[in-house]
Amino acid sequence: MKNLIVGILAVLVLLFVFGASPLYVVDVTQSAIVVELGKPVRTVTVPGLYVKTPFIQDVTYFDKRLLDYDSAPQDVITQDKKTLVIDNFAKWRITDPLKVYQAFQSQAGALRRLDDIIYSELRVEVGRHDLSEIVSQTRSDIMHIVTERANEKASAYGIAIDDVRIKRADLPEQNEKNVFARMQAERERQAKQYRAEGDEEAQKIRSEAERDREIILAEAYKAAEQLRGGGDAEAFRIYANAYRQDPKFFELTRYMEAYKKSLAKDTSVILSLDSEFLRLFKQP
Template identity: 30%
Template sequence: MKKFKLTGFIIAGILVVICLFGSLFIVKEGEYKIILRFGEAIDSKSEPGLYMKVPFIDNIKVLPKYQMTYENVPTQIMTKDKKVILVDNYTVWRIDDPVKFNKTSHNVSDGAQRINEAVYNSVRRKLSEVNYDEIISENTARGDLNDEITKDVALSLQRDNYGIKIVDVRIKRTDLPESNKESVYNRMISDRQSIAARYLSEGDEESKKITSKADRSALELMAQAEADSKKIVAEGEQEAAKIYNEAYGKDPEFYNLYRTLESYVVTMSNNPVIMMPIDSPYAQILLGE
C-alpha cells in the first residue's frame, strides 16, 4: 500500500513539474512572443524576461522585433512623359504590433508580400506624376520621391492595420529597358543642347543690351563733360575780360604801356628783323624817346 502511495506522489510530482515548465516561457532580446489560445492571438510580450501561460492550452509564436530589409522585385513603371522604366527599390521595416501582424500576415513572408504590394502601388502612382529626367536627377525629385513614397506606404499599411512600421523606402535604380534606352538618351541630349542654345542666345542678347546701355551712358557723360568744360572756359574768359576792364579803367595809360611791353616781348623773341618808320610811336618807345 505504501508503495502505491509513493508511486502516486512521484507521478503527481512529475505532473506538477511538467505543468510548471509548460506554463513558463522566456522572451529574448530582439523578439516578440505571441500567446495563442486555440489559434487566436490574445497577448504578446516584447520585453526580455520570464512569463507564464496556460499549459496545454496556450501556444507561443515567435516573431522578430528588429528592423528588416525587403528587396522589392524590379518592376516596369510608366512615367508622366510615357517612358517605360525598370524600378528597383528596397524597404526598411519592422513589426510594430505583433498581435495585429499575426492576424493579417501570420509570418514574415506574408508581411513582406503586403509591403511589396503597397510599395509597388505607391511607386507606380508617384512616378507616373513626374518626367523621367526628373527621376534620374539626384538634385531634384529623387529625394522628395523617396520621402513621399515612404510616407504613402506607411499610411497605407497603417490604415489597413497590418501592424507594420515602415522606416524607409528607397529607390536604388531607375533604368530604361535596353530596347529604347539609346533613343531616349539621344532625345535627352538633343533637349539639353536645345536648352543650352537658348541660354546662349539669351545671354548674347542680354550682353548686347548691357553694352549698348554702357555705350549710351558713356556718350552722355562725355557730352555733359564737354558742355561743362565749355561753360567753365566761357566763365573764365568772362572773368578775365572783367578783370582787364577793371584794370584798364583804373589807369588806361599804364595799361596801354603794359600791353605794349608785352607785345615787345612777343615781337623780339628769337631776334627778328623788324622794319618800321622811325617816327612811329612803337619805334619811339623802343628807342626810349
C-alpha cells in the same frame, strides 16, 4: 510526494519529446503572440522564460528590430510613357505585433503586404513625373512622398515604414538598345558636324595661305623685277660711259666677249671671209 514529482517530470519529458513543451523563451529582439485555438490571448514584449498550455496554445514570434525590405525589380510607367525597371528597398519596423498577427498571422505575411503597399505608392508617384525628372531632379522628393504615404497605409496593420529608397532605376533591355542606338546616331551626327566644320576651317586656312603665298610671290617678283631693271639700267649706264670714254676699246671688249662665248673648246664654226664677226681678224 516523491512519486508525484517523478510523474510530473516524466510528463514534461514526454511533452518535450513530442514537441509540446509548456515553456517558451522570448528573446530581447522579439515579441510574442500566444495563440489559443487560433485566437490570440496574450502579447509578450518583455524578454524571458514563459509557460503555455501544451497542445492548446501556440506562440508566434515577431522581430522588434529595424528590418530590411529588399524588393525584386519591377516595371513602372512614367508620366511620359517610358518604362523603368525600379529596384527599391525600405527600412521598416513592427510596432504592434497583435495587429500584424490579426491581419497576416506571421511576419512573412506582413512582408508580402508591405511589398504591395510600397510598390503601389511608388507606381503612383513615379507615374506623375517624366523620366528625365526621375533620373536627375525629383528622386529624393519622390522617395519622401512614397515613404509618407506607404507609412500611413502600413500603420493600420501595426507596421512603421521609416524610409523607402530606389536602389537602381534602369530601362528595360529593349529600351536600353534603342537609347544606345539613338545615342550612337547622335554622336555620329555630332562627329560629322565637327568633321564638316573642321574641313571648312581647313579649307579657309588653305585659301588664306594660298592667297598669302600668291601675294608674297607677287611682291617678290615685283621686287626682283625692280632690282633686275635697276641692274640692267646700271649696266647700260656703265656700258654707255665706257663707250663714250673709248669707243674702239669698248668695241674690242665686246668682240672678245662674243668670241669667248661663241668659240668654246671643241667648237667648229664655218664663216665666210667677209663675215662681220671676223672683222677684227682682218684688221692690221
